[in-house]
Amino acid sequence: MTPDHVNPEAPWPELDALARRTAEMGKILVPRLPVYPAWIAGRWLDSKVLPRVLQNADAEGWARDDDWAPGLTFAPKPRAVLLNDVDPSVERILGRAVEGKRLAATEIVRLFGARDADYERVLSVADELRRATSGEVVRYVVNRNINYTNICYYKCKFCAFSKGKTHDALRGTPYDLEIGEIVRRSQEAWDRGATEVCLQGGIHPDYTGETYVNICKAIKAAIPGMHIHAFSPLEVTQGAATLGLSLSEFLVRLKQAGLSTLPGTAAEILDDEIRAIICPDKIDTQQWVDVVRAAHALGLRTTATIMYGHVEGPLNWARHLLVLRDLQAETGGFTEFVPLPFVHMEAPMYLRGLARKGPTLREAILMHAVARLALHPLITNIQTSWVKMGPEGAAMCLNAGANDLGGTLMNESISRAAGTQHGQEFAPAEMEGLIGSLGRVAVQRDTLYRPVGNERKIISFNAAELAPVVQTPPRKVVAAE
Numbered sequence: 001m002t003p004d005h006v007n008p009e010a011p012w013p014e015l016d017a018l019a020r021r022t023a024e025m026g027k028i029l030v031p032r033l034p035v036y037p038a039w040i041a042g043r044w045l046d047s048k049v050l051p052r053v054l055q056n057a058d059a060e061g062w063a064r065d066d067d068w069a070p071g072l073t074f075a076p077k078p079r080a081v082l083l084n085d086v087d088p089s090v091e092r093i094l095g096r097a098v099e100g101k102r103l104a105a106t107e108i109v110r111l112f113g114a115r116d117a118d119y120e121r122v123l124s125v126a127d128e129l130r131r132a133t134s135g136e137v138v139r140y141v142v143n144r145n146i147n148y149t150n151i152c153y154y155k156c157k158f159c160a161f162s163k164g165k166t167h168d169a170l171r172g173t174p175y176d177l178e179i180g181e182i183v184r185r186s187q188e189a190w191d192r193g194a195t196e197v198c199l200q201g202g203i204h205p206d207y208t209g210e211t212y213v214n215i216c217k218a219i220k221a222a223i224p225g226m227h228i229h230a231f232s233p234l235e236v237t238q239g240a241a242t243l244g245l246s247l248s249e250f251l252v253r254l255k256q257a258g259l260s261t262l263p264g265t266a267a268e269i270l271d272d273e274i275r276a277i278i279c280p281d282k283i284d285t286q287q288w289v290d291v292v293r294a295a296h297a298l299g300l301r302t303t304a305t306i307m308y309g310h311v312e313g314p315l316n317w318a319r320h321l322l323v324l325r326d327l328q329a330e331t332g333g334f335t336e337f338v339p340l341p342f343v344h345m346e347a348p349m350y351l352r353g354l355a356r357k358g359p360t361l362r363e364a365i366l367m368h369a370v371a372r373l374a375l376h377p378l379i380t381n382i383q384t385s386w387v388k389m390g391p392e393g394a395a396m397c398l399n400a401g402a403n404d405l406g407g408t409l410m411n412e413s414i415s416r417a418a419g420t421q422h423g424q425e426f427a428p429a430e431m432e433g434l435i436g437s438l439g440r441v442a443v444q445r446d447t448l449y450r451p452v453g454n455e456r457k458i459i460s461f462n463a464a465e466l467a468p469v470v471q472t473p474p475r476k477v478v479a480a481e
Contacts, residue, residue, distance in 0.1 A: 015029075019082055020082060022082075023082035023083050023116070026083070026085070028082075028083065028115050028116045030062050030063075030065070030115065031062065031063035031065060032062050032063055033053060033056060033057060033061075033062070033063050035053060036061070037057075037060060037061020037062065038061070040053055040054070040057060040061050047353075050353060051352075051353025051354075054353065054354070054355060054356050055356070055357055057356055058356070058359075058360050058362075058363060059112075059308075059309070059312070059313045059314055059317075059356070059359065059360075059363055060113060060313065060314065061313075064357075064360050065079065065360060065362065066079070066360055066361050066362070068360065068361040068393075069343075069344065069357050069358045070309065070341035070342065070343050070344075070358040070359065070364065070388040070389065070393075071343040071344075071345065071358075071388060071390075072390070073390060075390075075392040077361075078361075078396070079116075079362070081116055081117055081119075081120050082116055082117075083116045083117035083118075084117065085117060086117050086118055086121045087118050089110065090110065090111070090114060090118045090121060090122065091121070093107045093110060093111060094111075094121070094122065094125045094373065097125075097129075097373035097374065097376060098125065098129060098373075098376070100376055100377045102322075102325065103373070103374050105315060105318040105319060105322060106318075108314075108317070108318035108321060108322070108370060108374050109314045109315055109317075109318050111366070111369075111370045111373065111374075112314035112317060112318070112363070112366055112367075112370055113314060114366065115362070119362060119366070122366065122369050122370065122373070123365065123366075123369045123399070123400040123401070125373065126368070126369035126370070126372040126373055126400055126401030127369075127399055127400055127401055129372055129373065129376055129401065130372055130382070130401045130402070130403050133376070133377070133380050133403070134380060134381070134403040135441075136439070136440050136441050137403070137440065137441045137442075137443050138398060138403060138404065138405055138435045138438070138440045138441065138442055138443070139381075139403070139404050139405070139442075139443045139444070139445040139449060140404065140405040140406060140407065140408065140428075140431045140435075140442070140443075140444060140445065141195065141196055141406070141407045141408070141444070141445050141446060141447060142192075142193050142194045142195060142196075142407070142408050142428060142444060142452075142456070142460045143189070143194050143195070143196035143197065143198055143229070143407035143408060143409065143410070143447075144185060144186070144188075144189035144194050144196075144197050144198070144409065144410040144411060145197075145198045145200075145407070145409050145410065145411055146177070146182055146185050146186070146197055146198070146199050146411070147199075147200060147201050148176070148177045148182055148199060148200075148201040148215065149174075149175065149176040149177060149201040149202050149204045149207075150174055150175055150201065150202050151174050151175075151176055151202050151204045151205075151474060152201075152202025152203045152204065153202075153203055153204075153205045154202075154203055154234075154279070154281055154282055155281060159347070159348070173471070173473075174473075174474050175471035175472055175473060175474065176204060176472055176473070176474045177470075177471070177472050178472045179214065179215060179218045181469075181470050181472055182199075182215060182218065182219065183218050183219060183222045183223075184470075185197075185411075185469065186219045186222065186223055186226055187222055187223055188466065188467060189226075189410060190223045190225070190226055191459075191463075191464075192410070192459065192460065192463035192464065192466075193428070193456055193457070193458075193459035193460025193461070193462075193463055194226070194408075194410070194460070195225075195226070195227055195446045195447070195452055195456060196226070196227040196228075196229050196407070196446065196447045197219065197226055197227075197228060197229065197230075198229045198230065198263060198407065199215065199228065199229070199230035199231065200230065200231065200232055200235070200263060200265065201235075203234065203235065203238050207238070207239075207242075208239065208242035208243060209238075209239035209240060209242050209243040209245065209250055209253070210242075210243070211239075212230075212231055212235065212239045212254060213239075213253055213254060213257045214257075215230070216228055216230065216254060216257035216258040216259050217257045217258060219258060220257070220258030227260045227261070227446060227447045228258050228259050228260050228261075229260060229261045229262070229263060229447050230259055230262065230263070231254065231259070231262055231263075232262070232263055232264075232265040232266035233262070233264070233265075233266050233267075233283060233287070233288045233291035233292060234266035234282060234283050234288075235266075236250065236251065236254075236262070236291050236295075237283050237287060237291060239254075247290060247291055247294040248294045248297070248298065251294055251295055251298050251300060252298060255298060255299075255300060259300065260300075260447065261300060261301050261302060261303075261335070261447055261448070262291075262292075262295050262300055262301075262302040262303075263302070263303050263305070264292060264302045264303040264304040264305050264334070264338075265303075265305050266282065266283065266288065267288055267304065267305050267306060267307070267320075268282075268306075268307045269306065269307065269308065269312045269316050269317070269319075269320050270285045270288060270289075270306075270319065270320040270323040270324070271285065271312070271316045271319045271320060272284050272285050273316070274311065274312045274316050277311055278310065278311060278349065285323065289323065289327060292304075292327060292331075292333070293327065293330070293331060295333065296331035296332070296333025297331070300333075301333050301334070301335050301448065302333060302334060302335070303334065303335055303336050303337075303338055303383075304324045304328075304334045304336070304337045304338070304379070305337075305338045305339070305340050306320050306321075306337075306338075306339055306340065306367070307340045307341075307342055308339065308340075308341060308342060308359055308363075308367060309341050309342035309344075309356060309357075309358035309359035309363065309364075310342045310344075310347075310349065310350075310355040310356060310358075311349070311354065311355050311356070317367070317370075318374075321370070321371060321374045321375060322374075324337065324375065324379065325374065325375050325378055325379070328375070328378040328379055329378055332378075334378075334379050335381060335447070335448065335449060336379065336381035336382065336383045336404060336449075337371050337375060337379050337381070337382055337383065338383040338385060338406070339364070339367040339368055339371060339382075339383075339384070339385070340385055340388060341358050341359050341364050341367070341385070341388050341389065342355070342356075342358045342359070343358060343388055344356070344357040344358050361393070361396075364389065364393065364397075365393075365396055365397060365400050366400075368382055368384055368397040368400050368401050368402045369400045369401040371401070372401030372402070373401070380403075381403060381404050381449065382401055382402045382403060382404065383402065383404040383405070383406050384397035384398060384402040384404070384405065384406065385406060386405060386406060386426055387406075387409065391426075391430075391434055394434070395434060395437070395438060398435075398438055398440070399438065405426075405431055405434070405435065408425055408426050408427060408428060408431065408460075409424075409425060409426065410424075410425050410466060411424065411425070411466070411469065425466070427463070428444065428457070428460045428461050429461060444456075444457050444460065
């Protein structure tokens, strides 16, 4: 809206006043871009214009209605509610979700489009369902992320973490940790109260399945009590292929070597229409499902994730959630669902003008709330990522259906490489302080959602400072190392 210079004695009303008048008519005032959503595509927009449009667009193609983005440190601000009534269609969908019914993709899309009173109602019902499912407890785990290499031969357009073999390949210095450094970090984590190490990295061209097996063996030999949460479905697929083994055969080897659970990452969006754009050379949806199904069949539980806010939209989110719900109905092997908002700052496809700058605050909170509703009653734990949401954003999610605050991490490299300003450690005292500020009860858990013993907890609250990490330069990997 601009001042009316043609008719200055009757200027446009202030936007707040216009929004109130619109609400009196039972409508929601939503800012739009100069181009309507259906025409936001390279076919209609010049290549120099499209990046600016995407930077200012939300997932539905309207204008972003806040300045927040994942990874930023300033506190998000909720919007005022102007409508008095909730759309009856939203109430019907919410009723079906609370009953545990499988929602249709169109119904999930409608929930993702909720604004104003509808938005508040979706969040309220999701949080009521969270309370009925898990009570007032918020859990977290003391763990350490170990990203053992940032060298990767895949060319995912969203990834700012992976590097080529030399420093000229991409931003930053490539590294490939020696097993001794991986074990040292694991031992240090145990000494600081951790019960879990989370191991993920790039797909190094010299790695074989034996590399992954030997990492597990080395950690277990040094710290028998440590839970090894490691290797995405992509890493499992690559490892099995290098050894000529089936997925199940390779997973058995990993389990025998000490692997306890798998992170359900490399999922991005489980919709091949989007995967063809952002990671065309990576595993497809069915291959991801095949690995997870095989793991669950062997008693290896996994998490499930989604990365959202780049080139996809609500329909793709809905399809992703339904893939997870259907697989959980079959196997029961997911421990939790973890929404991971796209951090845009250093992501290649954002820098090339091909992606949005992550979800809006409304979309990020809705992802947690709608997931609670769409996955009920099959997946009971919804985790919020403090690394990407920030403590204030995570707190908002904990009041919108989420019941888990994830891990303390100690170190985090992938999101930091993408540009987030959070991620180096959220210590147990800080975790419990945030949880307590919401009037909730903090419980330190292990990877399988069991409470940890007092001994581990006391150690975690009295942890020494972390020693400097050593990023081993690239080297030729020998499988028998």
